[in-house]
Amino acid sequence: MKEELQENLQEDWKQEWKQLNSYQLDAVLDESPACVVNANVGSGKTTVLIEKILYLHFQKRVPLEEMVVLTFTNKAAGEIAERLVKKEPSITREQVQYFGTFHSVALCLLKEKLPVEELGFTKDFTVIDPEEEADLALEIIAERKLNVKYKNRLKKRLEQEYRSYLQGKENSRQKDDLFLLYPLLEEEKKKQNKMSFSDLLRISISLLKRESVYPSWIIVDEVQDSDGLQMEFLEALKGNETKLFAVGDPNQVIYSWRGTVQNTFYLLKQQFEAKELSLPINYRSNASILEAANRFLQFGNKIQGAREAESKIIIKKHYDPFQEAEYLSERICELHAGGLAYSEIAVFYRLQKQSDILEKVFSKNEIPYQVSIRKTIKDIPVLNWFIKVLRFSCNPADVQMGIEALTDANYGEKCTKKKAKELLENAQTKTKDISKKTENMPEQKKETSQKSKAGGLYWKMTKFAQKEEWRSADIPLEEEIFAYFGLNEALHPTTSSYAEDERTILEFLRKLCDYCKTEKCFFIEGTRDFVNSSALYGMNLFEKEPDGECDAVRLMTLHASKGLEFDHVFLIGANQGMLPLHSQGFEMEEEECRLFFVGITRARNKLEISYYTNPGERGVLSECSRYLRRIPAHLVEWEDHPSDEQRRSNLQQLRREVQEQLREKAEEKDVKRARHPKYGEGILISEDEMMVEVEFEGYGRKQFLKAFGEVDICK
DNA sequence: AAGATCTATCTTTTT
DNA sequence: GATAGATCTT
Numbered sequence: 001m002k003e004e005l006q007e008n009l010q011e012d013w014k015q016e017w018k019q020l021n022s023y024q025l026d027a028v029l030d031e032s033p034a035c036v037v038n039a040n041v042g043s044g045k046t047t048v049l050i051e052k053i054l055y056l057h058f059q060k061r062v063p064l065e066e067m068v069v070l071t072f073t074n075k076a077a078g079e080i081a082e083r084l085v086k087k088e089p090s091i092t093r094e095q096v097q098y099f100g101t102f103h104s105v106a107l108c109l110l111k112e113k114l115p116v117e118e119l120g121f122t123k124d125f126t127v128i129d130p131e132e133e134a135d136l137a138l139e140i141i142a143e144r145k146l147n148v149k150y151k152n153r154l155k156k157r158l159e160q161e162y163r164s165y166l167q168g169k170e171n172s173r174q175k176d177d178l179f180l181l182y183p184l185l186e187e188e189k190k191k192q193n194k195m196s197f198s199d200l201l202r203i204s205i206s207l208l209k210r211e212s213v214y215p216s217w218i219i220v221d222e223v224q225d226s227d228g229l230q231m232e233f234l235e236a237l238k239g240n241e242t243k244l245f246a247v248g249d250p251n252q253v254i255y256s257w258r259g260t261v262q263n264t265f266y267l268l269k270q271q272f273e274a275k276e277l278s279l280p281i282n283y284r285s286n287a288s289i290l291e292a293a294n295r296f297l298q299f300g301n302k303i304q305g306a307r308e309a310e311s312k313i314i315i316k317k318h319y320d321p322f323q324e325a326e327y328l329s330e331r332i333c334e335l336h337a338g339g340l341a342y343s344e345i346a347v348f349y350r351l352q353k354q355s356d357i358l359e360k361v362f363s364k365n366e367i368p369y370q371v372s373i374r375k376t377i378k379d380i381p382v383l384n385w386f387i388k389v390l391r392f393s394c395n396p397a398d399v400q401m402g403i404e405a406l407t408d409a410n411y412g413e414k415c416t417k418k419k420a421k422e423l424l425e426n427a428q429t430k431t432k433d434i435s436k437k438t439e440n441m442p443e444q445k446k447e448t449s450q451k452s453k454a455g456g457l458y459w460k461m462t463k464f465a466q467k468e469e470w471r472s473a474d475i476p477l478e479e480e481i482f483a484y485f486g487l488n489e490a491l492h493p494t495t496s497s498y499a500e501d502e503r504t505i506l507e508f509l510r511k512l513c514d515y516c517k518t519e520k521c522f523f524i525e526g527t528r529d530f531v532n533s534s535a536l537y538g539m540n541l542f543e544k545e546p547d548g549e550c551d552a553v554r555l556m557t558l559h560a561s562k563g564l565e566f567d568h569v570f571l572i573g574a575n576q577g578m579l580p581l582h583s584q585g586f587e588m589e590e591e592e593c594r595l596f597f598v599g600i601t602r603a604r605n606k607l608e609i610s611y612y613t614n615p616g617e618r619g620v621l622s623e624c625s626r627y628l629r630r631i632p633a634h635l636v637e638w639e640d641h642p643s644d645e646q647r648r649s650n651l652q653q654l655r656r657e658v659q660e661q662l663r664e665k666a667e668e669k670d671v672k673r674a675r676h677p678k679y680g681e682g683i684l685i686s687e688d689e690m691m692v693e694v695e696f697e698g699y700g701r702k703q704f705l706k707a708f709g710e711v712d713i714c715k
Numbered sequence: 716a717a718g719a720t721c722t723a724t725c726t727t728t729t730t
Numbered sequence: 731g732a733t734a735g736a737t738c739t740t
Contacts, residue, residue, distance in 0.1 A: 072729070072730085073729060073730085074729090074730085101729085101730065102730080103729090103730045104730085127730095129730080130730085149735090149736065149737095150723090150735075150736080152734090152735080153723090153724085153735095196730095197729090197730045198730090200730085201730095225729090254727080255727080255728070255729080257726090257727070257728090258727090258728065258729075350726075350727080351726060351727080352726080352727080353726095374728075374729085535730085536730060537730090538729090538730085557726090557727065557728090558727080559726095559727050559728065560727090560728085581726060581727085582731085583726090591727095595727080618731075618732075619731065619732090
């Protein structure tokens with residue numbers, strides 16, 4: 001039976017492999033101790049990766065559990081998992097535990113294989129994001145009265161200057177106490193039993209040196225994006241018998257500003273004596289696009305095409321972004337009328353804010369569009385708060401989360417930071433004592449805590465981990481948990497946002513319960529894992545629907561376009577000073593060029609690039625990007641967009657309207673908000689030592705005496 | 716404590 | 731090339 005199955009599979013593979021070219025097949029079959037594949041754009045890199053994993057598993061009998069497959073984003077990890085399961089539905093989630101981002105794999109190792117206790121953590125540790133780390137740092141700075149400059153940029157500084165701190169360099173750039181802060185911060189994180197993103201890697205690396213966990217294979221996707229820590233992680237994870245297979249494209253390095261190692265391929269070859277293979281053939285784009293793209297290659301050999309030069313690249317000159325947006329509307333309508341799906345059309349730009357005008361004009365012209373901006377949990381205040389509640393509930397050592405949950409302006413208890421701190425620190429010293437007391441006289445405790453408002457949520461959080469019925473295989477209903485935390489009250493049932501908030505939380509809880517059920521773990525443990533994942537996976541974990549399916553034109557930055565492909569690509573704002581964005585260094589400049597390269601190689605069939613004679617932006621020149629002149633003339637059709645009088649006056653009006661709306665939007669962002677227990681949230685009109693004036697939707701402007709303390713000013 | 720001067724950063728974004 | 735923040739100057 002098994003033999004038969006095996007043979008069938010072998011037949012399948014032969015079929016499968018017919019679709020691979022010889023370069024791809026070489027890469028799939030290669031079993032050198034270390035191998036790096038220099039994969040050109042659109043050369044079937046992910047296909048090779050998947051085939052390789054299947055080949056190793058089914059043909060070479062390497063258990064999937066012994067493979068570590070590393071990606072840089074959750075999206076990429078998800079794609080690999082999806083394609084793998086599609087080909088081989090028998091693969092289970094447990095088998096691919098170590099398939100994921102560097103950070104999620106590190107988390108998994110720390111939870112399952114590495115002795116974190118040796119470094120002063122427990123297995124219950126939680127994960128914090130950079131913002132929380134910065135907040136924690138600020139606390140320490142205040143407490144220890146450290147002199148740290150540029151506090152507003154602390155998040156960035158913490159990350160950037162950590163390297164030189166580790167290398168024992170002098171803190172020469174800024175003369176302040178930042179380097180005194182690092183050890184204190186480390187100590188505090190240990191005390192609160194939590195790790196930052198980089199801690200996950202760093203601590204894994206140091207523990208891997210003591211306790212080796214050598215997988216049979218390490219497979220890395222997009223290896224050109226590795227930063228120093230990730231390279232170290234690879235090194236620490238790789239045993240002498242471990243084989244390394246890494247795929248990437250040095251021409252697509254567009255994130256070096258966040259610490260990408262510059263010459264990854266060279267380093268890999270040096271360090272692991274890796275063999276180098278290449279995937280030169282591009283199946284995606286037509287020959288004109290590829291010939292243009294070849295002019296922008298910085299590394300490796302020419303991209304070989306597999307297609308004809310069907311049409312030229314169009315370069316269009318527009319008066320300004322408004323005229324361009326109108327033109328795009330028209331063109332997209334035509335294309336759609338001609339049978340092209342909206343979702344096969346994409347508009348790329350250099351800066352996020354360039355989407356504003358497009359959005360306004362597209363909605364006016366009723367063109368469905370989708371702007372790709374990453375939503376994070378932080379954008380949803382209720383969820384952000386509730387996750388803090390859960391974080392403290394799962395990890396009572398996390399004092400910081402406890403305080404933040406209790407003092408949250410919107411959903412927390414009406415209690416001051418000082419009081420919350422006292423409450424928690426008091427509990428810290430005699431946790432067991434208190435928990436015993438509460439077990440013995442729960443009714444009484446409940447009463448007093450409701451009287452002294454600040455107690456309700458606090459007790460619920462501390463007692464969460466002690467609930468016996470949640471330490472069993474029975475997973476509670478989402479409504480039960482909702483009720484346990486008294487959320488119907490905490491979410492302010494009288495406010496207009498209540499219904500939405502309730503739905504959000506119940507949705508989240510449902511995902512959490514589902515997770516516990518599929519993972520077959522106890523509710524408490526499941527919650528801890530899930531909450532950790534939420535730090536690492538962000539919205540991916542509980543997005544309602546993957547937004548991929550809807551038929552709409554995609555609007556995105558060039559950065560966001562990486563890894564995607566479309567039939568028809570518009571690349572807008574190709575002006576000097578915009579696309580290359582005015583940048584100082586030469587290295588930066590090279591990266592702008594790679595960004596342009598990534599942009600144009602997303603197009604399968606049609607590529608249109610445009611620029612403005614009146615860009616109307618600071619620092620943007622009216623001449624076109626010099627990259628455009630680098631494209632061989634015979635591949636290009638230069639066009640002027642004509643505009644008659646009628647149209648011009650319409651545009652004037654449009655311009656005014658849109659600019660007005662944008663100004664309002666910008667003002668709204670700067671507006672301070674305030675919350676009142678009865679009227680809900682409103683816009684802060686004025687404030688002095690005595691009074692606050694707030695405008696509430698539906699109630700109008702109200703004035704309050706500050707001394708009453710009913711109004712919380714939100715930050 | 717105000718005013719002058721220096722300086723970094725802006726943009727891109729993942730975990 | 732502007733601007734915000736920190737630092738220096740009086």
